[in-house]
Amino acid sequence: MSLDVIDKSLETFVLNLGPQHPATHGVLRVKLTMDGEYIVHAEPVLGYIHRMHEKMGENRTWAQFMPNTGRLDYLAALSYNHGYALAAERAEGIEVPERAEYIRCITVELNRIASHLLWFGAFVLDLGGFTPLLYAFDDREQILDLLESVTGARLTFCYFRFGGVYNDIDDNFITGSREFIKRLRSRMPMYHDLVSKNIILIKRLKDIGPISQEMCRRYGATGPVLRGSGVNFDVRKHEPYSVYPEFDFDIPVYTEGDSMARYMVRMDEMEQSMRIIEQGLAKLPEGPVMAAKAPKILKPAKGDYYAAVEAARGSFGIRLVSDGTNTPYRLKLRSPTFSNLSLFSEACRGMILPDALALMGTLDLVIPEIDR
Amino acid sequence: MTNELIRLIAFLVGIIAFAAGNAAYLVWVERKVAGHIQRRIGPKEVGPYGLLQPLADGVKLMSKQLLVPDGVDPILFKVAPLMVLVPAVMSFVTIPFGEHLAARNVDLGLLMIFAFASVNVLGLLIGSWGSANKYAVMAAARVISQNIAYEIPMLLTAIALVMATNTMNLNEMVSLQAGGFWQWNLIKLTFTASPLTPIAFLIFFTTMLAETNRAPFDMAEAESELVAGSFTEYSGMGFGVFFMGEYANIVIGAALTTCLFLGGWQSPLPFLPNGVVWFLIKMYAIIFTVVWIRWTFPRTQFYALLNLSWKVLIPISLVNLIVTAGWLKVF
Numbered sequence: 008m009s010l011d012v013i014d015k016s017l018e019t020f021v022l023n024l025g026p027q028h029p030a031t032h033g034v035l036r037v038k039l040t041m042d043g044e045y046i047v048h049a050e051p052v053l054g055y056i057h058r059m060h061e062k063m064g065e066n067r068t069w070a071q072f073m074p075n076t077g078r079l080d081y082l083a084a085l086s087y088n089h090g091y092a093l094a095a096e097r098a099e100g101i102e103v104p105e106r107a108e109y110i111r112c113i114t115v116e117l118n119r120i121a122s123h124l125l126w127f128g129a130f131v132l133d134l135g136g137f138t139p140l141l142y143a144f145d146d147r148e149q150i151l152d153l154l155e156s157v158t159g160a161r162l163t164f165c166y167f168r169f170g171g172v173y174n175d176i177d178d179n180f181i182t183g184s185r186e187f188i189k190r191l192r193s194r195m196p197m198y199h200d201l202v203s204k205n206i207i208l209i210k211r212l213k214d215i216g217p218i219s220q221e222m223c224r225r226y227g228a229t230g231p232v233l234r235g236s237g238v239n240f241d242v243r244k245h246e247p248y249s250v251y252p253e254f255d256f257d258i259p260v261y262t263e264g265d266s267m268a269r270y271m272v273r274m275d276e277m278e279q280s281m282r283i284i285e286q287g288l289a290k291l292p293e294g295p296v297m298a299a300k301a302p303k304i305l306k307p308a309k310g311d312y313y314a315a316v317e318a319a320r321g322s323f324g325i326r327l328v329s330d331g332t333n334t335p336y337r338l339k340l341r342s343p344t345f346s347n348l349s350l351f352s353e354a355c356r357g358m359i360l361p362d363a364l365a366l367m368g369t370l371d372l373v374i375p376e377i378d379r
Numbered sequence: 380m381t382n383e384l385i386r387l388i389a390f391l392v393g394i395i396a397f398a399a400g401n402a403a404y405l406v407w408v409e410r411k412v413a414g415h416i417q418r419r420i421g422p423k424e425v426g427p428y429g430l431l432q433p434l435a436d437g438v439k440l441m442s443k444q445l446l447v448p449d450g451v452d453p454i455l456f457k458v459a460p461l462m463v464l465v466p467a468v469m470s471f472v473t474i475p476f477g478e479h480l481a482a483r484n485v486d487l488g489l490l491m492i493f494a495f496a497s498v499n500v501l502g503l504l505i506g507s508w509g510s511a512n513k514y515a516v517m518a519a520a521r522v523i524s525q526n527i528a529y530e531i532p533m534l535l536t537a538i539a540l541v542m543a544t545n546t547m548n549l550n551e552m553v554s555l556q557a558g559g560f561w562q563w564n565l566i567k568l569t570f571t572a573s574p575l576t577p578i579a580f581l582i583f584f585t586t587m588l589a590e591t592n593r594a595p596f597d598m599a600e601a602e603s604e605l606v607a608g609s610f611t612e613y614s615g616m617g618f619g620v621f622f623m624g625e626y627a628n629i630v631i632g633a634a635l636t637t638c639l640f641l642g643g644w645q646s647p648l649p650f651l652p653n654g655v656v657w658f659l660i661k662m663y664a665i666i667f668t669v670v671w672i673r674w675t676f677p678r679t680q681f682y683a684l685l686n687l688s689w690k691v692l693i694p695i696s697l698v699n700l701i702v703t704a705g706w707l708k709v710f
Contacts (some may be wrong), residue, residue: 022513028606044517044681135594135601135678141417201675207595211680360517361604361680 019047022360026055030133030364033374037351037367044359049352057378064338069095069305070169072338077163079342080376083122084164085115085154086318092167093248094314094325098307099169106294107171108250113287114154114166116280117184120191121150122319123273123280126371130270131202133368134211139202146194149187156180170301181288188281195278203274212267216366218354219264226350229343230321231276232370235269237262242317253290254283269369306333320344320371342376390482394471401630402623403433409670416674443615451612452509459506460617463624466495466502470631475550477644477655488549489537492635493530496590499628500526503592503609506621510612518608521598521681525589528688529596533586535696536579539703540564540639543576549635553643557653563642574706575699580640582696584665587632589684592625594673596684633665634658641665 025036034055040048060079064072076091077084089111096103103111124147128140151161157176158166166173202208223233233240241258243251259275261268307329315324321343328337347370355363407422407429414421422429447453473488475481485491500522507519544552544564556563565580589596600608607613610621637643637658644658679687 020513030604043520131677135597136676137413138417138674141419145418205677207677207679207683210683211677359681361601361678364604 018042025052030367031374032129032372035348035372035374035377039360039363041360046355046358046360046363049355049363051348051351053378055378056375058375060379061338061340064335066334068333069307069335072335073167074163074165077160077165078375079340079379080122080318080320080323080344080373081162082125082373083118083319084162085111085118085158085166086316087323088164088167089115089249090314090316090318090323090325092169093316094312094327095169095305095307097314098310098312098327098329099302099305101170101298101301103171103298104295105250105292106175107296107298109287109291110172110176110296111167112249112251112254113176113184113284113291114157114172116283116287117150117154117187118164119319120277120280121147121154123277124150126273126319127198127202130368130371131208133364134208136202136205136208139198142194142198146191149183149190153180153183153187156183168297168301169305170298171296175296181291184284184288188285191277191281195274199274203270209267211362211365212265212270212369214263214265214267215362216266216354216358216369217264218350222350222353226353227346228321228350229346230317230319230371231269231272232321232347232350234258234260235272235369236264242315242322246315248314248316250287251283254286256280256282256286266365266369273371304333306331315341318343320373320376321347340379342379344370344372345377348372348377390472394482395468398468398471398627398630399623402626403437405626405629405666406436406622407433408666409673412667412670413674416671437619440616440619445615445617446612448510448612450511452511455505455509456612457617459502459509460613460620460624462502462505463499464620464627466498467624467627467631470495471627471634473549474631474634475553475638475643476658478550478554478653480644480655481550484548484550486548489541489547489552489635489639492631493534493537496628496631497526497530499624502624506613507609510609512611514605514607515609515611518598518601518605518611521601522592522609525592525596525598525681525684528685529586529589529692532582532688532692532696533590535693535700536583536586537639539579539696539700540576542700542703542707549638549643553638553645556642557645559649560642560647563640563645565640575702576640578695579699580636582692582699583636583640585692586688587636588669588672589688591628591632591669593629593669595676595679597673597678598681598684601678629666629669630662633662633669636665637661 019040019042022039022041023036024039025031026034031037036052036055038050038052039046060075063075073088073091076087079087124143128143131139154164155161157174157180158164218232218236220236220238223236223238229240237260239258239260244258256279259272259279261271309331310329312327312329313324315322323343324341326339327335330336351367351370355366358366411421411429422432425431425435447456470492472482473485473491503522504519507515541547544555546552561567564576566577592598592600598608600610610618613621641661644653644655646653646657
């Protein structure tokens with residue numbers, strides 16, 4: 008097969024994938040060294056949408072940074088709201104009323120489903136199937152309508168406050184959510200019949216793009232990527248926060264580690280999120296949605312605070328260092344897709360281009376969250 | 380002499396109008412069908428049901444600048460779109476639309492269409508190579524290997540059919556399928572036709588999809604991998620001509636399938652009159668299927684595509700060829 012090549016660089020060429028490329032979903036650039044259709048080396052180049060969110064955090068009051076968190080991962084913004092609210096509440100020592108905690112979980116899970124639906128559509132689009140995208144968007148639209156009615160936004164949410172949520176949910180939201188779950192339950196078999204069981208899709212995903220547990224550990228990959236490699240880790244279960252311990256749900260884990268496993272993890276997670284929402288709506292207690300004694304201006308005591316949440320793409324961590332003033336001294340964001348992307352370079356070595364792009368699709372990249 | 384001249388001009392104009400009209404309106408059909416498959420409406424703003432959309436698209440493409448980037452081979456870059464369109468239009472010459480409605484009744488019509496179909500690939504290669512773009516060159520490499528792989532089973536199934544019918548003249552081939560749909564080559568259960576023709580039809584249809592670079596085999600324009608494949612550097616009418624060529628090729632593929640397997644202009648029931656209407660109905664039914672497939676399936680992986688041809692389609696079509704030969708010898 009391979010000839011004896013003295014200078015390998017004469018046999019390869021550099022392919023510039025992005026920053027404008029249909030498969031990179033945004034402004035990611037990957038410098039690929041190719042040997043024909045095979046990838047010899049891949050180097051992701053970041054920074055095209057760097058907005059200095061961390062530095063911005065140091066120059067704003069604690070509350071003013073909340074809208075920024077909705078602009079990291081714009082597809083699952085509520086998880087990031089949640090992470091920041093948790094960290095700040097931990098720093099200030101604010102107790103959140105139970106109703107607010109339930110509302111947080113319900114809306115975050117709805118947002119997770121919306122994010123996974125969009126990923127599903129966009130991923131099949133990467134594989135050349137156009138139609139599922141429109142069906143997934145149709146379902147996602149229902150979620151956005153629901154969330155819009157309580158949060159006032161459709162994409163870059165800023166719904167959580169230190170000590171609760173901004174707005175109580177009403178009966179319309181509750182009945183709407185129940186109807187949506189019924190609707191999505193009836194549509195999931197269709198997605199599985201038309202997409203998951205499609206022979207072409209199976210051939211493109213099965214045994215392609217293996218990512219081992221060991222590789223996940225080395226790069227710090229989390230979320231569906233990690234669970235697709237057989238590691239049962241979910242922040243909601245293993246480092247519980249909010250009222251997640253109250254819910255009965257499973258963590259879908261697949262041991263194959265190939266693209267199909269990561270695909271199936273996300274498809275199953277939608278089902279689990281629906282279970283959480285159903286239980287949350289059933290158990291929803293009465294009461295206030297804002298802590299009565301929450302201070303208007305936060306001035307947490309000197310110290311180092313950390314909170315992690317399970318966002319749609321993995322574990323999102325936020326570290327706050329307070330020096331006792333009304334702005335954070337240091338604000339560090341640990342975004343899941345950054346770690347997930349870093350393993351791409353190693354995982355795609357020796358693969359052909361279409362398979363590598365399928366692998367990249369299963370990592371579910373959102374570029375503004377990588378660059379921050 | 381003058382009659383011949385008038386005939387020539389009439390068919391020349393007719394064929395070009397047919398090819399261009401089809402290319403323009405198949406885009407509309409494609410968008411409309413895609414829209415309905417995806418629970419949308421599709422084009423609806425320009426004219427009733429968006430019927431004037433192709434006109435608007437045409438004006439847009441023609442008014443755009445034909446950008447020739449630095450570093451391209453200017454001659455190859457400009458010749459390539461024509462190399463795709465012209466052979467496709469030429470192939471229409473021998474297609475029998477009706478009993479007496481063919482520009483030229485060529486005795487080796489089938490062979491002629493296959494010959495022109497091969498030139499189409501050359502056009503894609505020249506365009507990709509001339510545009511000096513890495514994505515385009517990768518697409519060209521794929522298209523060449525794909526077309527070589529799929530031309531073989533396509534020809535093998537066609538040869539089996541030619542053995543059974545004893546003719547390469549498309550009009551004659553259609554004439555032999557007279558007398559109702561059970562006489563069509565697709566399901567002709569007589570001793571003069573091979574029992575494997577339904578399988579041959581499936582193979583032919585699959586290879587036709589691959590030859591015309593349609594989904595799920597659209598390697599030339601795999602937009603989520605290769606940006607726009609061979610067409611990456613083309614803008615304006617350069618791109619438009621490429622596109623017309625692609626659609627003309629689909630029409631040729633569908634017309635050829637109709638003639639070979641579905642009885643061309645023959646009516647499906649003996650008491651109904653024959654005519655060009657039947658030909659068009661069958662042809663557009665096949666085109667609709669092609670569009671339907673595109674908006675339903677994801678793209679195959681490139682190596683799976685080649686494996687399908689070399690490991691499945693070619694052996695089966697060889698078996699089909701041998702069985703047909705044996706069958707004809709025995710009966």
